[in-house]
Amino acid sequence: MTTSTAKTPLKTSAKSAYWAGVRDGAPFILMAVPFSVLFGVIATDAGLTLAQAMGFTVLVIAGAAQFAAIQLMVENASIAFVLLAALAVNLRMAMYSASLVPYLGAAPLWKRAFIAYLNFDQTYITSVARYEARPEMTVAERVSYFFGVATPIAPAWMGMTLVGALAGQAIPEAWALDFIMPIMFLAMVAPMLKSLAHVSAGAVSVAVGLALVNMPAGTGLLIAAGAAMLTGALVEVWMERRAL
């Protein structure tokens, strides 16, 4: 391909990466809806104004931390404690941020800033799964794909918080929509268990996560994740040595 004609195909490939992202992100609407409606209901029940509930959802855009904060605010915890606990719940995203560096580090700073804003569990796991499966993707395609995944999820999260805050009615428990979150995350992770190292990391994550489940606000999960990453890396080194 000559440089003069390269421009159009590059644009189309980024465009098709974007739409592939939209398609892969769409199933997460199912998951965003019950939780965002519930957040709207709980936030207004707790005494937040509509603007405050929406402020949470738009500025923080992190489900688990938002629920943790509201819970502590209902209990009239000190402001410092509310902030500390909620931010601790989000610390796992520093790991996400680091793990995106090899794929997206070369993107322009403003795009990385937008990606950072939209970097939550669903967009992260969907995008990394794609990047791993397709190492030939260009940085521009990866960026487009990431924004594509966020396109259906973020508006659904914000819009349905508004609906919950206005309607004040959560989705009935009998629908078992609480279980959508485990279903979606397990379904995303299972195909990524492609080597002994990955399976070992997953097993350590589950074991340590369960053992430390009573530790405050997400700290147990951080320890579990750290132990699991170390396990994965060490098993990988061990397998390489054995293959030599």
Add this chain to the structure above:
Amino acid sequence: MSYSSFEIWMIILVMGVGTFLIRFSFLGLIGDRPMPTFVLRLLRYTPVAVLPGMVAPLVLWPAATDGQFDPLRVTAACAIVLIGIWTRNVLWAILGGAVTLYAGMAVIAFL
């Protein structure tokens, strides 16, 4: 809740800025500078290291049953993992898990 409106907005703003900085941290500061091999090795396992540990308590002690162990949800979770590993396809895994869960609920309701 006994916070003033100002205090609530402070909580929201600080949480928003703090969460953004957490997410921006490495991606923003490292950029395309090379990282040590062992760090890259560790980071490769981030998805399989974080999400299983996050989901496991929700499977064993679901909020919807007030934390009571529910054989149906555990079965559905196992089905998802097995189908996901076997088919390497996210949508099949989701479908398999949902079918297991709702079919099980229907059978229990019928009995």
